[in-house]
Amino acid sequence: MSKKRGEYLISVLIIDDKPPVFDIEEIVTDKKYPFSLKIITDIQEALNEIKNNNPDIVIINSRKNGLNVHDFLREIKKEVRPPPHIVLISGFKPEFIGECISHGLNIHLINEDNTDGELRKLKSFLSKYSEVYEERNSKSLRNAKYRSLIESMDDSIYMVDSDCRYLYMNKKHLMRLGRSSELYRGRRYQDFHTEPEYEKFSGIISSIFETGEIFREEYEDDKFRFRRIFTPVSNIEDDSVVAVNVVSVKTDPAEKEGINIDGEDKSVYVVDRECSYLSINRAHQERLGLKPEQIYSGKRYEEFHPEGKSESFAEIIKKVFSEGDYFLDEYCCGENHFSRRFCPVKDPETDRVIAVTVISSNITSRKISEKSLIESNKKLNLLNSITRHDILNNLTALQGYLEILMEDSPDEKDLKYFRIMKKASDSIQNQISFSKDYQDIGVEKPVWQDVDELIGKSSSLLSTEKIAVKSDLKGLRIFADRMVEKVFYNLIQNAVSYGDTISEINFTATEGSDELIIFCGDNGRGIPDEEKMKIFQRGYGKNTGLGLFLSKEILSITGITISESGIYGEGACFEIKIPRLVYSFK
Structure with missing residues (x-):
């Protein structure tokens, strides 16, 4: 899906021997209707097109030679999620349509005696479909843009009710706590904090439910200072407070007191596949030199940026649309430096990328x-x-x-x-x-590195002729310190040196909602339970006792952690947990 002239393009596939069917092409390409059209005559080619690109509407002419519609639709139902809307033109029995609908297919039948009647009904169907589709996707885009923005912020954001029970947490807050979202479902603030912390927090929440006023505070833990803003969430009908949204921002201890949490200078904008602006916040309008009353909708990125930067921006947008993944980027503009986070905005029903939210921060001082x-x-x-x-x-x-x-x-x-x-x-x-x-460690900036290549290189430097080193991580990249190769070298070396009867080392991975875990397992002796934490301490173990300590420090530069979870007597298993934003797939 993309946007053009303010409307969503609806993809239509026509399957027919003699295209176009009854001047359908003329209807679909009419400027009044936001459709894109593709016509295919070969059945297998059409099926591949549906599996790969999943068009919104498939129009099938029953007069097509050699077409077994029953088998064709059964294959669509089996392979395509969600299935497209099917329009069948002439010659289909009602019982067949009923059977298709009972199997979960959305069928629209056009069965007229003459071409004009079929054309008129098709035109009416496409017009109604266009109206419903645009209304639904406009709402989906608004909701998806908001969720994309919340999930991609650098700030911890969560929501609680009057009993301090968690209702929502964004990924950043989960990453900061180092826990999964499942752990917090239905749980309360006091389940994870000390009694004094809970008393202070619950007092603030109670006050907001009574007064309906925003509350701001600053607090510190052992390492950092935080600014926290509590905002009431009100019932739209009677304006009563139903929840409290909390935004927690880590600050530099050297910052002056009293900086407003709302004073972040972040440009936030949303673009479609063609890099046309769909929305822009005030900070980005000011950066582009636009006045609030000026119209930006429909304007393209290239209208405000030089050619070289426009091309690189378009390539990133294309990548996010095709891979559906986050992307981090830094760039210069004159003497200023900026960081950008590209966040896919996905349709909640189809999981397709429908736009990209870009959050740009001025990092010149940094x-x-x-x-x-x-x-x-x-x-x-x-x-x-x-x-x-x-x-x-x-x-x-x-x-x-x-x-x-x-x-x-x-x-x-x-x-x-x-x-x-x-x-x-x-x-x-x-x-x-x-x-x-x-x-x-940390002298050079972290870079994206291919994990499979790191494992292969590390293995080649060690004597592993009698040990099979296997990797199932092809295409995985991590954003890590340049010394991360030493991590994989140390893991393989430790297995070879202390595994005794070891014959294989396996690298695999599992992806969760907010992190990816790399497993390095072997079939050697393993590590006793009482030593699982100690092996990462400096000086513990045989020889220098520094390899795993150094590995832990290297990984921590970009927020990656390492632990050991193997069963003693069955083999060692190291788990490397990588936060969502510091891994990607080619």
């Missing part, structure tokens, strides 16, 4: 800060590198002298102390090597 931090990190890393090099040179000399002393000393007591000294020096060397890896 970019300036990032640049300063990068420069500072480079200087610190240079100093660390020089210092580390000097320490390692002296440490190498020390280890060399220890080796000589151990060879020349016949005294067993002296040898005991020399071995302790050698072990300590080896530990120092490992710690210094680790510090090099650790300082590189």
Whole structure:
């Protein structure tokens, strides 16, 4: 579906030997009707078209040679969800139509004695269908745009009733809590917070139900400061408060007090497949230089942006329409930097993408800060590198002298102390090597990386000839630190080193509503329950005990977590949980 001249295009497929059927083409392409038309004569080709593109209306002429309508419709019912609206022209018995309807197909029969009558009825049907369709999709678009906007905001948004029972949570809030939506269904605020937190929260909710007034507050936890706004949701008939909507925004502790939560400078706009604007908020109107009274509807993105930027924007919109997935982007305009989040707006009934909501934020200040931090990190890393090099040179000399002393000393007591000294020096060397890896985390910006390629490369660097390393993650990409390859290298290396009887390592994934989980499982010995948390602590385990700690730190840069859930005696299983916005499929 797309929009053109303010109307939704309804896709129509005609199946007939001698197109167009009774001048249907003339009706469908009439400017008064928002239809797009495709005519196919081959039955199999028509069936493939319906399966792949699912047109809104399929018009079938019973006079078509070699057409078994019964089998054809049965195949549509079996393969296509939701099935299209079927228009059958002439020659179909009422009992056949009844059978089709009983099987869940939406059938409209046109069975007139002459061509003019068939044409008149078809024209009437298309006119009525157009009116109903546009009204329904206009409402769907409004609802879908709102939900798309709420789900794609950087802010935590949730709704509670007078008993502080959760009615709704957006994905951002679920990600912040690290829980699934199922856990909160029918639950209350006090089920997940301390008694003092609940008393304060419930007091605010009670006050809003009594006064119907908006409430704002600021609060802090162990790590961050938050601004929170409570907005009453009123009954449209008597204006009574029926729920409270809560928006929680994480803020920079360095920000000045009293910043209004409504002061976010975010451009929000919605476009269709052709990049024509469907709606624009005030912030984006101002950025484009449009006055509130000016008409933007129907204007295209390219009318306000240079050619190169328009083409890249159109490619992203095309990608979101085809894949139905979120897309993140950053771009420059003069000396300003912006981030954009492209969010598919889906028809709730068909799950088709009908538009794209774009949320654009000015991140110039953040970019300036990032640049300063990068420069500072480079200087610190240079100093660390020089210092580390000097320490390692002296440490190498020390280890060399220890080796000589151990060879020349016949005294067993002296040898005991020399071995302790050698072990300590080896530990120092490992710690210094680790510090090099650790300082590189977060130095470069995270990038999109192909998981299947990372696993293949990591496996090729290790001796795994007798172990089958299998990956079912083709096409999966994650937005992660550039050092994420070390994560997969460490997982495979640990399995090879400590799996004992291990013969295979499997990488699979499961996608949920708000996250994707990568499983790295093997058929080795596994990890005891009492060690499942400890293995991610720095220094725990054999050798340096730093591999899994480093892996956890690398993944956390973009909000990815790792844990172990295998059964001891049956094999290890590492779970890497990836938030919705930092993974995608090619």
